[in-house]
Amino acid sequence: MDQARPSSTDPRTQVGQVAAAVRRRVLEHTLLHNGGYLSQACSAAEVLATLYLRVMRLGPSRAPLTPRPFAGVPGAGNPASFTGADYNGPRAPELDRFIFSPVHYALVLYSLLIEVGRLGPAALAQFNQDGSTVELIGAEHSPGHEVTAGSLAQAISQAGGIALARRLRGEPGWVWVFMSDGEFQEGQAWEAFAALAHHRIGRLGVYIDANAQQCDGAMSSVMTIEPLAARLRAFGAEVHEVDGHDSDALAAPAAAARTTERDRPLVVIARTDPCRGIDLLRARAPKLHYVRFKSEQEFAEYSRLLETLRGASA
């Protein structure tokens, strides 16, 4: 599949086109490898596309379209190690930063980076290949990743430290964090929000893909975190709950927040549908975390769907 750059100039239409392309690309990849984090693409496509196209102020990518191979883990003896954050552009006082927390969504982020032109279409051929940085569960060398976040809920605290440091230096840029709702089962997430409020960290925004799903199934059956909005408000955050597939609704709180001096973190809870755009997935509920096709018949159904989606975009 070639890169499908958005053709419209209307931001809402752009987000819709990119999100549809992300779903197609992740579905294609899941078919090719008989496995993938497909429902995460369904739920998060508009959220991530809105962040990259309408919310974050990022400079152009400084990283190669074809990802470099793994250069070893960071260490005093390894100056060759590099960061995946270069795909999100340079660091500059006025520019924003992106911290990607639920790195099980890596395939979705790689696909999104391709659709917005920050990563070459061939990059997915390296996905989960030995020696590649386009890893199954991303780490800080993986395209678009700045921190190593696979042990969930550590990224929000790290983002808090980055935002505090930027405030100490008087930088106007924001720190944006993409989280999943399941991460709020970790105590550290709540420790982090307590600290963000206590230290009055203002230029930090969190977008939560609230798809109500986790590895074992529906969050309501595993360990409920609701009412999430009320809990986060009680912890001192400014919270907006929006339709996570409505780009205008997703972008509005960030635009409004930029216009005022702030003393608390911004949270946008994106209520999302883990099967959006791929209705076939509903038959697999409540086990949606990782999709591996169970039969030739199921594989054929998803293959036909991909052809249909390709036809619709042509």
Place this chain on the structure above:
Amino acid sequence: MATTPIETVQRPHGNNLVRWAKDRPEVLVLSADLTASCEADGFRDAYPDRFFSMGMAEQNMMSFAAGLAREGFTPFVHTFAVFICRRPFDQVAMSIAYPNLPVRLIGFLPGLTTAGGVTHQAIDDVALMRLLPNMTVLECGDATEVESVLDAAQAVNGPVYVRMLRGEVPRLFDPGAPLRLGQARPLGAGRDLAVLSTGICTEEALRATAALRTAGLAVAHLHVSTLKPFTDPLILETIAGVRHGVITLENHGIIGGLGSAVAEWMAEAGLGKRLIRLGLRDTYAHGAGRDYLLREYGLDAMALVRAAEDLTGARLGLTEAALTRVRLETLGTADKTEDL
């Protein structure tokens, strides 16, 4: 021998930190509700804009420190050693150690130095921090090392764990002989036995080695303050040069700390001789006074004497009273290898 009587120093870290950080604007201090307990109150009062209270939430504190370090600051995390190494171990490993960030973890109440009992006694911290790739592990043995460890830590490109002492701390080493990264301190030479000690155990070891020498044994003694990387060639040379074997003495469990590091290196170097590891023998301790606990668990001078008897097969006839009579003196810079 030009020695001066041993002195004790009140709150050497607290006072040194304020002095040391004055012209280092990149230095921040993070605390988890143990600010005065970790002698960071002076820093807090002197530089309130560089002090951040993180509450009793160590997991968040570690990852927050990592974020600050990514931006060029040097966070000095102050809390009890147990709360650095146990509860937020994953955060130390993934947020700090993996990215090799220059976070300084200042851990108080090492081993049996607290009557606070099992929840407050760090008997596994050296082992846990040694496990982590990229982590440097330092331990202070006296006031001079407390006052010089910050320079050693700050020179490291990566995270550092420091086993710190608080309150009234004896000065065993001359202030002109600071802690040097990667270098053990030779406190005596001899070809019968090698003694390696760390932290507060060095004071106990000095008491024992003095008595052993009066009993006619030639004892080599090294004080080890860099527990990782464990690469000082002097350690191996000293061990290679002794006849009867090696004794390690540490305020820590015998699994994973100094004794383990010595055993690993001896084995890899093919030095086939006996090693007795003194420390907590795969047991937790309980709340009681330090001297009581050091004796109960065999981390004191008498335990070292008995180990020396075991290695040499000699009956030395040394009593507790003889050990108590040993008068320790601060070692002068020029004399540190003279007491041979």
